[in-house]
Amino acid sequence: MAELEHLGGKRAESARARRAEQLRRWRGSLTEQEPTDRPGAGRPPQSRRAGPRVRFEDGAVFLAACSSGDTDEVRRLLARGADVDTANVDGLTALHQACIDENLDMVKFLVENRANVNRQDNEGWTPLHAAASCGYLNIAEYFINHGASVSVVNSEGEVPSDLAEEPAMKDLLLEQVKKQGVDLEQSREEEEQRMLQDARQWLNSGKTEDVRQACSGATALHVAAAKGYSEVLRLLIQAGYELNVRDHDGWTPLHAAAHWGVKEACSILAEALCDMDVRNKLGQTPFDVADEGLVEHLEMLQKKQSVLRSERETRNKLIESDLNSKLRSRLFKDKEKVLYGEETRKSQEMEDEEKESSSSSSEDEGEDEASESETEKEAGKKPEATVNHSHSGSRSSVVEQTPAPAQDTSTTSSARRFSSLFNKPEEPRAESPSAWRLGLRKTGSQSALSEPAATREALRDRGPSVCRSASSPRISALLGDRDKVRFLHERSPLGSESIV
Template sequence: MAEHPELVAEMPAVARLSTPERLKHAQKRRAQQLKKWAQAEKEPQGSKVGADRKKRRRKSDGNTKRVTFPASVQLLEAAARHDAEEVRHFLASGISPDLCNEDGLTALHQCCIDDAGAVVPVLLDAGADVNARDSELWTPLHAAATCGHLRLVQLLIQRGADLLATNSDGNMPYDLCEDEVTLDCLESAMAEQGITQEKIEEARGATEREMMVEIRQLVEAGADLDVPRGHGATLLHIAAANGYMEAAELLLEHRASIGSRDEDGWQPLHAAACWGQVQLVELLVAHGADLNGKSVLDETPLDVCGDEEVRAKLLELKHKHEAVMRSHHRHKSLLQRRTSSTGSRGKVVRRVSVSERSSLYRREHEREAIVWQRAARRDSADDDDDHQTDAELQHRAATDPPASSPPRNGSALCAHGPGTGATVHPVPDPAPRHHLPATLPDLKRHRAATKLQHPPGGDPAAPIGGGDTGGTGVTGGAGDGTGEPPLLKLTAPAEEPPAQKQRCCKVM
């Protein structure tokens, strides 16, 4: 038998072996251990030690305690030794063939693992459950198929083993079988029983459907979905570990806690990462699962993940989450800086804006005044307020009797009375010629002043008369019945001729 250091040294090599090879290696080590123990018992030193123990027992006062084992342990130990007679003796004494250890392992499971072909019929004849399940829902057929024990697989199928039984990972016996001959036997049996792909998929989803029925019942009753179950795991832990996508979505829809922890401090994301459920990992992260959450042993979901695909997905999601958080922090700090600077900078911005608006208004007024000046030059083409052209006004001025004195530039003419003789009231210019208005506001004020100085009792039907008065001043109204003062038109000032060049020397 190998010593402990030797066993520790060969652990990496054993981990690389397939499941059947590991089982064979374990059986070989167990056989070596039993052989060494038998040799030790046969040695004289061993018998001497046994005699000394008997002598000490005789010298004692008789209050010694005998070591006893439970019936399940005795049955499993006898089955592991392939002792069919002792197993038959235990069963005949009334021990149940379905007794199991703390892992749910029965004697039939153990015999299917060890290929104890002589003990399996004894257990089945005694009424052992051919579809008994351990803590991970493995049946004896799972164990025999995994180990590639063809004779035991055939025997279990003849005794009614369920070919569609699924373990906690959702695997059926044929999913775990690596031996080609045994796999052919399983597939042939499935074909004989009429098992199709539809039935296989239905059997795989049976557990999830049962779980969803339970979740809906809890929701209707208003119960807490985060009540811990075995080992402190919640329903979301179970769904995440088994890859139950629909059940997990239903739990998250009804506010199941994504941060609940089991006895080991694992969150549902730990379970999904450990069991390689990529879709559940994405779903939990999308609902806010903590990628850096730590268990009791300070393990993150990335630490407990053994599948390379899931590991790559976790790293990708972690990098995306960190990038989003950095962007959020930058945006938040920028908003804080803007808020802190509002009190000092806002007033300056407002003052500058007011001054800019004032300058803008002033420039607009100047541009409008220039437009008015240019419009006065095109009086011959434009209409007056009464829609009469300059030619019509000149014709009327020729037919009307001349006034005693021509009006001055910038004066207003008002006609009173229905007769042919018109009384003319001169209106003085509101400003001398060298102070004529030059901008639109000044023109408006000039027009308002003219209205105030207009006599209130005029004849609305009498023509105001007058054509173009020349220069900047008043153009007569057209007698439109409103009594409005004449229009004000602004003409551009006379352009001065350019100064003649003066000779600076006799050369020019």
């Protein structure tokens, strides 16, 4: 509890110091020193002097009138169209200034003229933040009764009750928090969660639809860096957000993170290789605007960043050389494929030529074998005629009708030769007309040679009653002389006399 009170005291002290600086700048400005008596306010105009005359914007005039407490002048300016929520360069409105000045009458006047009680300045402070920090209990009660929120979070993640030092002020604000059922932790995380949702949407869609703040020109990356939203910062960088984007004052996100002392945000931006030497419009680098305790950390990050840059350059060179080597090897492989295809085509052509020459030689060989077989047939017939003439005599008529049997040896050898020729597997190639005629001769010869053997087997199986066909072999080829006589005697109806 004591630690929380100490933390609250530091926050309140910091808030008062910032407000004092704002008041100092305001009181030293020309707007604050402008007199309230203006031409047309019931007094005669002063005589004009030679030379240029300084004129102020309507907003600056309105703020000066509110700061001086001239309600009549403020009312006339509002009637002429002045904006009651006009803010200065720090985002302070007239209501903020009235709270700082503890001017309850001006506070009531501005609220009655529809001033926004929850308007935030550049640091996220509402008028209730200012009243709670300064300890103005009556002004805080008035704001609460007119709709001021007790859960608005400023740039440092503080709600009004966090800035209250006096017990009465803290009790008032905490009682109102309990009464409204507000979850302060959820309120502190609300902005970060909303930015997380937007960052995820931008990352998934591939399109960043950020809207800059109208007054400061700050982007979502500036806000995430200044407030230490680390996850939001990483998602925005991953979505391709510009690391060195500038606001209206030329500040980059690193300027904001360094100024507000957000160590982790500085590390994330430096590791993403942002520009650490960039200057704002006043010529200041992030080192110049950084919190005193963060300068050493920034110097360490700059050294680390130089190492990361050199490593990235080396890696890019290696990737580029690897890609070049792969491209060269691919070209070499393509060239090898082309050369191999040419060699394959040439070898295929040579094989085709060899096949054609071998087919022509095989046809010649087949014709030679066919002529040789015909010669053997004629040679086999000559001994048959000799045998037939040797058996002439009393049985001359029978010998003339019965052809001489072919010799078994020559027949078997010839059949084997032709069967070996036909059983040889043929190559699938186009045959010439001579080969086609040769095939026909081979088929006819094979049938003629295989016929006598089949006929003999058939005659052995058949009985004597089967008549001999014209293609059957002669009796003299199957039987001896005595058997032939006996066979003819049995078959003749006249008996043996007719044969003799």
